[in-house]
Amino acid sequence: MVELVTVGDTSLRLSPRGNERLETATDVRMHAAGTESNVAVAASRFGTDVVWLSKLPDTPLGRRVVSELHEHGIETQVGWSDEGRQGLSFYEPPCEPREAVRIHDRKRAAAETMSPGDLDMDLIQNASSVFVAGSTLALSETAAETGAAVLRAGASGDGVSALELDYRPELWSPAKARETLTGVFESVDVLFGSEDDVRTVLDRTGQARELAPTIAAEWDLQMVVLTRSEHGALVYHDGVIHDRDAIETDTVDDTGQHDAFIGAFLAILLDGGEPDTALSTAVATASLSRTIPGPLATVDQAEVDRLVDSIEQSGF
Amino acid sequence: MVELVTVGDTSLRLSPRGNERLETATDVRMHAAGTESNVAVAASRFGTDVVWLSKLPDTPLGRRVVSELHEHGIETQVGWSDEGRQGLSFYEPPCEPREAVRIHDRKRAAAETMSPGDLDMDLIQNASSVFVAGSTLALSETAAETGAAVLRAGASGDGVSALELDYRPELWSPAKARETLTGVFESVDVLFGSEDDVRTVLDRTGQARELAPTIAAEWDLQMVVLTRSEHGALVYHDGVIHDRDAIETDTVDDTGQHDAFIGAFLAILLDGGEPDTALSTAVATASLSRTIPGPLATVDQAEVDRLVDSIEQSGF
Amino acid sequence: MVELVTVGDTSLRLSPRGNERLETATDVRMHAAGTESNVAVAASRFGTDVVWLSKLPDTPLGRRVVSELHEHGIETQVGWSDEGRQGLSFYEPPCEPREAVRIHDRKRAAAETMSPGDLDMDLIQNASSVFVAGSTLALSETAAETGAAVLRAGASGDGVSALELDYRPELWSPAKARETLTGVFESVDVLFGSEDDVRTVLDRTGQARELAPTIAAEWDLQMVVLTRSEHGALVYHDGVIHDRDAIETDTVDDTGQHDAFIGAFLAILLDGGEPDTALSTAVATASLSRTIPGPLATVDQAEVDRLVDSIEQSGF
């Protein structure tokens, strides 16, 4: 039985090297970048048995995505499609005070037409847990229905069903996101989100410590995990809030850090760990992922454990 | 007064380096690649005063295209659009016996909506010559109408109006190409095409030496210039055929060689050269362009002249 | 049921780029290079369900090997060891008339101690076929016994058991190779070897066309497949010899071409193809693999088929 199934779209991200600007760059580096595949890779680093499911064009570009995910150790089940293109994005990393530049080029990606029929629903139903990101539900009506079906299948039986808000303004409006996402909350056990996404999508104000219990109560969620960028993260579960400060890093690439956080959190949870422990591991994994080029968190469980230990000794 | 105006769409081409395959490549090199801009760059290397006109998305990617064209010395007039994407292509160069791999990703490019209103038609009308490629007319109905308008404007007055067949099977069928392209032949003075494209688009059989006069006669074309890849090229004009063998090269990148040929041919013609001389220069330029990475022909007029001389001495 | 199991040691190969010499190089590129994993990757490109088994050190270097194999699409089962090092080799590619330079640094590699107990023998027993290379049996007494056990397991039941001579002078003498390898021939159905290796290891003279039937007869082998570098390859089966000429290529990296040949041959055979067809595909795959950097044959079945077709039309 698979421990974690994640379902979603993964783009090829193209970024210039060495702080060059897209406008004058001659060379770009390619990375597979997708919330659900990032989460899958991070979880697999902790020994979790993961499968990522998706729909990709049957071209060298689609296969390029899968090659990189296999290189990072996860299994995949892809519906190879003759329709739809490979989603792309162009990304110019930030350099203080210069902001990151992102050009989204995902329209007509093969995953827009991913239906439950493209997926091995038995595998999903029997998995210990499933994870989907809001950005996948934002791709198209079909994708939204598929995401909902995946969460329902995950929540059936003993499985854990996890969703991240993952709000992307280029894909939909806050109102549309709210309608779609809250519409699937009844199938969700664990909700992940950044403080900002919670405010935007759920139209709230207030701090994470107040938001988590309120949201959990309103939608009857088992666990709510909120990240607060440089202010750390917290988990609300069983009436208790656990929180952690962020860890300072020499940041090389901060993309994918939230996904690294989620993957590590789920891995510990699936391994029987307490939310409190999962949170420590998640924060440490996110910080290490910022020291690694590309959105995939090629961390080593031993180094995460050492970091957690060293920080707990100094009062983490 | 501008000597040559070329109008068309230019993509960003991404290719892995050093014979790597797209499926496992980590780095790709970007090049601006478009028939009409390639022709413009080649012509400008001979001192021709050229302007390339197009419509591009107002993003760093659109500006990236223009930066590279400026770097290669041509002027541009671009309608910057908030709609439409930057056309892309992925290209894996051939390596005998491995064939080239091309992934076209140009759908919904900004240039699909390029109308005469997006262009400075006065500039076009007053130019000594205009050039458009069939691949631009293949983009959309709008683009086809725009291409036709450009050729009409070019053919009005003393101007020379030039068209290349430039057939692309991913954009349209032979029948559709035939209908659209022969529909604009009345505005064309100089027709360029590869022997293969002539056979496919005009539905003919036979060798270039027979095709050229027939086609010129049927559509009342002033000049017909046919390339025959490793078999050289010929021009038919005023009832006479001039031909040249191809030149052997250590090929580094053969993309854009036909465009280099056309740019050089037009440059010599516009400078008052005879078709025969233009053909020698065009063949030499195409051969040098194969020794230069990327589709743009950064040749030097002096080296082209030396090559023409050295070959004519040895019976070119 | 797995279709093909290959068992053996894989080194990390380090080579300078762009014809630089090791003595003055500053940068080297790393590749996973091992006969059995190369064969596995090539077979998987034709849709064969393959697993590669080995023993590697539990270090980032050992994991580096597995990452690259996963990237190329095969499954692996590795006994992670705290003893033994990662086998290495340094490789300076040839450049006519300069010969290749190879520095073998595989002593004390973890795989030297690979015993049947380190392997999932059930998986092997149930596989449709197994493949081992002579170079693996050359590593150590233990490895030789393990190789023999794998071939025996493969030959039991309906399975096909395949061996390549793969003679490496740095690992053992011809006499020692002969003794060990002929000692396992009774468990071998298909024997692969280069003409040179056959002569050296089996102490024969004569041409491939004579060698194949003699060897098959002497050791009662079902099929003997011999490669003759620039002179092509042949297969002897059921009293008939089929042969193919080699295909001319612009060679980028000729390492791994024999393994690509074997992988393709086995894939077609396992898919029910005739030895004759398998040979065509194998020769085409080997030629394409020479156009791809690194020892792994990232070919595409469609392009192999096209090449086979185009060559058969021209009298291959």
Added chain:
Amino acid sequence: MVELVTVGDTSLRLSPRGNERLETATDVRMHAAGTESNVAVAASRFGTDVVWLSKLPDTPLGRRVVSELHEHGIETQVGWSDEGRQGLSFYEPPCEPREAVRIHDRKRAAAETMSPGDLDMDLIQNASSVFVAGSTLALSETAAETGAAVLRAGASGDGVSALELDYRPELWSPAKARETLTGVFESVDVLFGSEDDVRTVLDRTGQARELAPTIAAEWDLQMVVLTRSEHGALVYHDGVIHDRDAIETDTVDDTGQHDAFIGAFLAILLDGGEPDTALSTAVATASLSRTIPGPLATVDQAEVDRLVDSIEQSGF
């Protein structure tokens, strides 16, 4: 009518990558680097219509300089010379506490013989503004006379004439610089300089806030703009001092930041902006230019505006 004309010499700068030292580097990156062309590029990023005039050797190196400037969007008018070489410099970037290493190799550069006859003086006379740097006047007697003529032409009519002190100890002594530069102050409307250069060249002591009014008064300058490296910048105009703090950055390449400052300042001024606004934009542009490799400020007007806004909100 051109809005800004800048006239001066531009070198090719060669620098090792990745903190390597020149003494052991194998690869160097080339950049066109010249005060006046840097200023031109920065101004053009704000939509200013700029032309850079110079004299360069008629070689691939001279054309290399122009290609890079065209790539960055400015127009050029170059007197191509068969005499004189391409000025070069070798540059090893600083790395705290290691200082930058600069090897100047500009002697006998073609621009040393640039006379008014080499320039389109009509264009200069009709431009809205002209800019020259002191370092250009330092090249040779001829260059000094040409610089003076350009400033005179710029100051005639309604034009704005701008000079930067740009003191280079390798080119002349402070005394010689003082004599030459103050000799042209009567044709100068806007004077730019670093606090250090003002002290060295004009032989003053004191802080920028005192220096600016004194200098403006003594030489009857309309505007004096002083930069104080990590202490920000100020402008003195009409009896009023406006100043700005410097903005903290993750510095990637601090060369050309003063020129980015000047280009942005002039662009806003030419667009009708107040000195105060020009200063904000200039400081923001300089800070962004430090995050971009190479001396050319490939900024985007929108991101400069966002930075100005964000800083003014926080009390810039």
Added chain:
Amino acid sequence: MVELVTVGDTSLRLSPRGNERLETATDVRMHAAGTESNVAVAASRFGTDVVWLSKLPDTPLGRRVVSELHEHGIETQVGWSDEGRQGLSFYEPPCEPREAVRIHDRKRAAAETMSPGDLDMDLIQNASSVFVAGSTLALSETAAETGAAVLRAGASGDGVSALELDYRPELWSPAKARETLTGVFESVDVLFGSEDDVRTVLDRTGQARELAPTIAAEWDLQMVVLTRSEHGALVYHDGVIHDRDAIETDTVDDTGQHDAFIGAFLAILLDGGEPDTALSTAVATASLSRTIPGPLATVDQAEVDRLVDSIEQSGF
């Protein structure tokens, strides 16, 4: 007469670039890395006449080590061996909070069998000083005896004999190191060590200021020089302690900084400088070495002097 002889093993260090992880890296950079050769290179930058002696395999890899040392200006005397391999190490640089990863692969290195007979003992005896690191004595019994012989030869006559503790847990235990190293202390004039190594190897507690005099007294050492990483360094000599704070740097590569420290210290001492002066120079050299890629300190004496001056003015 040679001023400084250093004797020891030097590995080839392979490290991925740009913060990549070994597990997924495709390219690694090679550097010659050995305590004694690092010390030799640093000393030679101050004009010291240095020879490094060792035993290496007679392969392109052994010659690769020597090429890089020659490139950095030192002379070498190498016993070229047909036995033993080239010692290697794989190194993943740290990135806060990610720790460095080191994979040692030095077993069976040629230098393990380096005996006095492999060395020009006359050269050593006549040198003004010799230097050996504890890590060399840790390689093997033979190497330990050779190290002892070198120190004895160095200490005979007027020579200065210097040893660094250089404790490497992968090579021996603290107890074994203690036994071997204190066993040669009678031939040592100057002892170098990090505070940590002193505590581990000599089994002490306490701070550097207390450790230095105690150790000097116990083993009758002329000079004891201790480094305290971010807390600077001190020298104890003739009953007096001199100390220096560390200098803050933008660290690019911190490997080899201790060796740079030692090389600079010995160079100044050999040139007749006081321990106090040697310490200033050593601290400055170590800080500059952190700004240079690779373990070799390609510093320039003039820049070291400037840094010492600038720091002493600010109360270093």
Added chain:
Amino acid sequence: MVELVTVGDTSLRLSPRGNERLETATDVRMHAAGTESNVAVAASRFGTDVVWLSKLPDTPLGRRVVSELHEHGIETQVGWSDEGRQGLSFYEPPCEPREAVRIHDRKRAAAETMSPGDLDMDLIQNASSVFVAGSTLALSETAAETGAAVLRAGASGDGVSALELDYRPELWSPAKARETLTGVFESVDVLFGSEDDVRTVLDRTGQARELAPTIAAEWDLQMVVLTRSEHGALVYHDGVIHDRDAIETDTVDDTGQHDAFIGAFLAILLDGGEPDTALSTAVATASLSRTIPGPLATVDQAEVDRLVDSIEQSGF
């Protein structure tokens, strides 16, 4: 006693990689390139004890030249000068039919003022042989006198004095070269030259086989060695002509091949070999040098010997 002393100027050569053109290149690779240092490196590969003498600017660029020569194993004696610059050249490699582009930038190089007083004339006098190239005598009057003095010193006693014509049209006219070079022929024992240079400098016609004896007779030269590019090479000595065909190669970089030829020839001669043997070795070394990037011939004596053997067996 040194076996070979070579004296001359060495430039830094900058060339774009991968067939890029200088006009659009962003990165260039640096190589030390000088006839006499190239010869020295080639000779040292055969175990010859060589010293190269020169005068260079005391800058990181001058030291860069020496670092690379040391890396390749030769000793150097350099007069470090505060006057004069580092000679440079820009080089765009050829790509059939595109010719190489060379931009010489050596004017005012420090070596122009190299006088005998800058050199250790005792070392030269006592060396077994000296080598100077005509291009060094072409640098300046001073350099011509110094070259003459070196050859005289070399020819005194038992030493062998060798000169290559090495005609460079950018440095002097054929007439001037003839006057200067024939003026030193009385101090020359072995004359090297390409057939073309002999014709140009000595104003002859005819083939190498006729030229060699005539020249040897006219100027009483002991040995005349002529290279004929793709037609091989010959040596005339003691009334006998030995010749060799050129060897076909996959050429990576053909610069420095003549110098590799000379270095190998002198090495064998100094080692007591016959002219005939020296010629075989020289031709093989030149062919291998064409497979190695850069002008320095990093060959291995064993591989040269193998190549000589393999070719002599096939009737070389």
